Amino acid sequence: MQIIKKVLNSSVVLVEDERGVERVLLGKGIGFGAKPGGVVDEGATDRVFVALDDADQRNLVELLAQIPGEFVELTREIVRDAVAAGLDLDAHIYLTLTDHLHFAVERHRRGLVVVNRLAWELRTVYPDEYAVGQRGVELLRTRMRVEVPDEEAANIAFHLANAANGRAGADTMHVVRLISAATTIVTNTTGIVFSDDLHSSRFLVHLQFFAERVFAGRMLDTDDGFLFESMGQRHPRALSTAERVRALVRAQHDIEVSDEEVAYLALHIARAVPG
Numbered sequence: 001m002q003i004i005k006k007v008l009n010s011s012v013v014l015v016e017d018e019r020g021v022e023r024v025l026l027g028k029g030i031g032f033g034a035k036p037g038g039v040v041d042e043g044a045t046d047r048v049f050v051a052l053d054d055a056d057q058r059n060l061v062e063l064l065a066q067i068p069g070e071f072v073e074l075t076r077e078i079v080r081d082a083v084a085a086g087l088d089l090d091a092h093i094y095l096t097l098t099d100h101l102h103f104a105v106e107r108h109r110r111g112l113v114v115v116n117r118l119a120w121e122l123r124t125v126y127p128d129e130y131a132v133g134q135r136g137v138e139l140l141r142t143r144m145r146v147e148v149p150d151e152e153a154a155n156i157a158f159h160l161a162n163a164a165n166g167r168a169g170a171d172t173m174h175v176v177r178l179i180s181a182a183t184t185i186v187t188n189t190t191g192i193v194f195s196d197d198l199h200s201s202r203f204l205v206h207l208q209f210f211a212e213r214v215f216a217g218r219m220l221d222t223d224d225g226f227l228f229e230s231m232g233q234r235h236p237r238a239l240s241t242a243e244r245v246r247a248l249v250r251a252q253h254d255i256e257v258s259d260e261e262v263a264y265l266a267l268h269i270a271r272a273v274p275g
Contacts, residue, residue: 002040007031010069014061015040024050024061026072026094048076050091060095067102074101074143078136082160085128093163100159101140108146118176119154122161124201125179125208129157129164174253175211181252182207182245182265189241192272199272206268214255221258228263231270238270239263 002015002025010031016022025040027047052058064072075098082089107114116122123130133156140148162172183194183204194200213219231239242265246257 001042004034004036004038004040006036006065007034008061008065009067009072011072012064012069013040022052024052024064024095026050026076028073028076029069031069048091048094050094060099063099064095067098070143071098071102071105074098074136074139077139078132078156078160081135082129082132085132087128087132087160087164089160089163093159096163097156097159100155101136104148104152104155105140105144105146108148113149116151116154116158118158118180119151121176121179121183121204122154122157124196124204125176126157126161129160130154132160133157171215174215175208178211178214178249179204179207181248182211185244185248186241186269186272189244190237190269190272203268203272206265210261210265213261214249214257215253219258220260220264222260225259227267228259231263231266235266235270239266241269242266 001018002023003017004013005016005022006014008014008024008031011026011028013025013031013034014022015025025047026049030040030047052061072094075094078097079089079093130153133153134150136156137148137150137153140146140152158172158176161176186192187194194204228239231242239262242262245265246262249255249257
């Protein structure tokens with residue numbers, strides 16, 4: 001049995017079960033006419049429960065009390081679209097994305113322009129999330145009657161990717177920033193300019209998996225050093241570039257990248273820029 005503790009808005013209430021466990025309950029119109037102490041109808045469908053695990057999430061819940069319910073419904077539609085596209089998302093996307101959508105609309109109405117400098121990386125590395133984000137932008141424009149910029153799709157994609165990566169132990173912002181920094185190192189060292197072509201996309205996909213393994217603590221480290229030594233002999237320039245990426249990870253994140261990971265990264269650099 002779920003007892004209502006607090007009505008946050010027309011689509012969100014804070015509930016508590018018989019064991020004293022608190023959750024956020026989302027459902028269209030669930031807050032209308034509801035009062036603390038009321039019992040939630042157990043037979044209702046199309047509702048989502050979100051557990052509260054830490055102080056940050058509780059703070060986010062309090063923010064929902066200041067956000068109109070239609071933003072919750074927007075998030076629910078975007079999440080349904082994402083799930084239909086095959087994405088497996090952590091339930092806290094309902095809190096974080098709702099807060100973001102509200103902020104994005106308010107920011108636009110005030111004339112504040114914030115450029116997402118990682119938009120290209122997000123679009124390339126997370127194409128499924130980005131496609132959902134594009135459809136989310138159209139929903140925002142239609143429902144809220146605000147012409148948010150196209151690149152808002154990248155911001156929505158970021159939240160979706162973060163919710164998906166949260167299950168796998170990787171942080172999307174760390175991953176995307178490492179990808180961006182690594183591509184900058186490769187460009188400055190080799191002269192290759194990344195674009196939307198097949199070779200660039202293939203290289204960025206490798207960088208994505210590389211970064212996710214680094215931050216999830218699942219780096220490749222099984223060979224006897226043969227590949228690393230071979231790359232040093234055959235493609236010294238590519239290996240030297242990969243070593244710069246290793247140094248960056250060590251300096252910024254205090255994580256030591258294995259020789260095997262460096263060797264495979266050099267291999268992909270060499271495929272793009274022989275020498």
